[in-house]
Amino acid sequence: MDDLEYPTPVADYGDLDFSFTSCTSAATDRTFVSSSSARTSLARSSLTLSFNESRLSSATATSTVPQVLHHRKWDPHWTAIKAASNLSSDKTLHLRHLKLLRHLGTGNLGRVFLCRLRDYDHADSTFALKVVDHASLPPKKLSHVQTEAEILSLLDHPFLPTLYAHIEVSHYTCLLIDYCPNGDLHTLLIKQPHNHLPVQAVRFFAAEVLASLEYLHALGIVYRDLKPENVLLREDGHIMLSDFDLCFKSDVVPTFEHRRVLHVRPTRKTRRSTNCFLSREREPMEGEEMEAEFVAEPTTAFSKSCVGTHEYLAPELVGGFGHGSGVDWWAFGVFIYELLYGTTPFKGGNKENTLRNIASGNGVRFHVAEGEEEGMKEARDLIECLLVRDPRRRLGCAKGATEIKRHPFFDGINWALLRTYKPPDVYGLRKKPSKTIVSPVGVSFSAHKRRRWWWKGLGHLVKTRNNKKNTHSNGNYYHYVSDKVVRTNK
Numbered sequence: 378m379d380d381l382e383y384p385t386p387v388a389d390y391g392d393l394d395f396s397f398t399s400c401t402s403a404a405t406d407r408t409f410v411s412s413s414s415a416r417t418s419l420a421r422s423s424l425t426l427s428f429n430e431s432r433l434s435s436a437t438a439t440s441t442v443p444q445v446l447h448h449r450k451w452d453p454h455w456t457a458i459k460a461a462s463n464l465s466s467d468k469t470l471h472l473r474h475l476k477l478l479r480h481l482g483t484g485n486l487g488r489v490f491l492c493r494l495r496d497y498d499h500a501d502s503t504f505a506l507k508v509v510d511h512a513s514l515p516p517k518k519l520s521h522v523q524t525e526a527e528i529l530s531l532l533d534h535p536f537l538p539t540l541y542a543h544i545e546v547s548h549y550t551c552l553l554i555d556y557c558p559n560g561d562l563h564t565l566l567i568k569q570p571h572n573h574l575p576v577q578a579v580r581f582f583a584a585e586v587l588a589s590l591e592y593l594h595a596l597g598i599v600y601r602d603l604k605p606e607n608v609l610l611r612e613d614g615h616i617m618l619s620d621f622d623l624c625f626k627s628d629v630v631p632t633f634e635h636r637r638v639l640h641v642r643p644t645r646k647t648r649r650s651t652n653c654f655l656s657r658e659r660e661p662m663e664g665e666e667m668e669a670e671f672v673a674e675p676t677t678a679f680s681k682s683c684v685g686t687h688e689y690l691a692p693e694l695v696g697g698f699g700h701g702s703g704v705d706w707w708a709f710g711v712f713i714y715e716l717l718y719g720t721t722p723f724k725g726g727n728k729e730n731t732l733r734n735i736a737s738g739n740g741v742r743f744h745v746a747e748g749e750e751e752g753m754k755e756a757r758d759l760i761e762c763l764l765v766r767d768p769r770r771r772l773g774c775a776k777g778a779t780e781i782k783r784h785p786f787f788d789g790i791n792w793a794l795l796r797t798y799k800p801p802d803v804y805g806l807r808k809k810p811s812k813t814i815v816s817p818v819g820v821s822f823s824a825h826k827r828r829r830w831w832w833k834g835l836g837h838l839v840k841t842r843n844n845k846k847n848t849h850s851n852g853n854y855y856h857y858v859s860d861k862v863v864r865t866n867k
């Protein structure tokens with residue numbers, strides 16, 4: 378039997394207001410910068426929020442519906458938003474136009490709700506609403522909210538969320554984005570036998586992630602939080618990268634470059650046949666020709682803030698000496714490894730050991746099984762090219778996604794048509810559009826969440842370790858922070 382959760386009756390919280398009671402369980406699963414901020418956050422999250430606009434100061438309410446940027450003007454979601462906005466005298470979308478249906482999850486900054494437009498009872502009027510309560514956040518996190526809103530407002534790509542509306546009411550920031558009913562890739566991964574995906578499925582998801590990272594980098598955005606948990610799955614099985622609060626933006630100068638390509642006669646006519654990438658007959662050809670390539674890598678991007686998820690941190694992040702866009706290509710290597718092997722390559726017994734493994738300089742090791750699937754050799758080679766310690770030598774750092782796309786692992790992909798490929802047949806992935814709302818998010822989403830964190834580099838880690846006052850009995854500062862969160866909640 379398909380193990381997706383089937384729809385539970387959708388709760389209607391009343392037509393008159395947007396009241397709901399939040400649950401705190403997911404919030405306890407987070408690691409916070411400091412225990413005091415954690416306490417504040419947890420205390421606030423046990424309150425009942427109300428979105429009855431009449432009770433909120435209308436003087437502070439602002440609503441922005443991004444208008445022109447979007448290339449998907451025909452998208453029925455936009456039509457629905459416009460229809461709803463037109464109902465109000467100021468032609469903007471307000472919270473009163475939205476009906477909250479259920480709580481989807483709680484993140485580091487706020488909560489996410491499934492909602493739909495009132496008076497527009499149609500599948501295309503379903504959205505995810507991320508609600509951030511400023512009053513519950515320490516000042517540092519407020520800047521992350523701004524970053525997320527700003528980055529979302531720039532995006533216009535099929536594998537990235539569309540920001541349909543940005544509503545500021547009282548001390549709430551509300552971001553209306555696409556709803557992904559198929560959960561996230563990490564949840565899908567742990568449903569698979571041995572927690573890993575077949576090579577063809579990995580190729581599909583990796584290709585879509587690569588395309589979205591390429592787009593972000595072309596805008597000068599360094600993502601810094603790639604992991605399967607942040608790859609949400611749309612109703613049709615394609616991906617949507619989420620969570621942009623750790624991004625940083627820098628300058629980028631996209632260029633068209635020319636390179637000489639030597640075409641050689643392939644040894645076999647057909648490369649491969651798959652369910653998501655149709656087999657392609659290759660025309661035999663030989664000779665040299667010039668090929669134009671789009672290069673848009675923010676090579677001058679530089680940040681010193683150390684953020685991310687332990688197992689995905691690049692060595693330069695662990696070292697704390699500053700980093701650039703290369704951290705995304707390192708994380709991309711870890712990501713492909715995890716999808717193929719069901720674990721990450723530098724994972725240690727605890728977070729500290731994981732960081733030591735990353736910093737140690739020992740290369741990535743693979744288990745090579747006999748009779749393995751076709752494509753594993755190429756996958757390993759790609760991972761090795763991405764998990765290069767020196768960012769200057771790491772694949773992608775010089776010319777961005779363009780050079781990664783050329784790797785044999787992605788052979789045969791027509792990048793321009795990626796959006797039209799049929800997603801792989803993977804156990805637990807329901808691809809057909811459904812009229813009912815299927816929400817496999819919830820328990821399984823939060824149960825396996827890896828925490829991401831802010832930290833001050835390996836030097837700080839070592840120093841903190843020696844500071845007994847701050848250390849939990851297991852000697853792990855980060856567990857100390859985490860445990861404290863749990864304890865405060867008891």
Ligand SMILES: Nc1ncnc2c1ncn2[C@@H]1O[C@H](COP(=O)(O)OP(=O)(O)OP(=O)(O)O)[C@@H](O)[C@H]1O
Nearest residue numbers: 481482483484485486489505555556557620818822
């Ligand atoms: N567009 C969406 N569609 C469906 N579910 C979503 C969507 N966005 C978020 N969620 C759910 O809400 C949860 C919280 O999301 P949110 O982006 O706030 O935090 P997060 O992914 O945990 O990241 P972080 O806390 O690291 O910022 C997610 O784990 C997911 O379960």
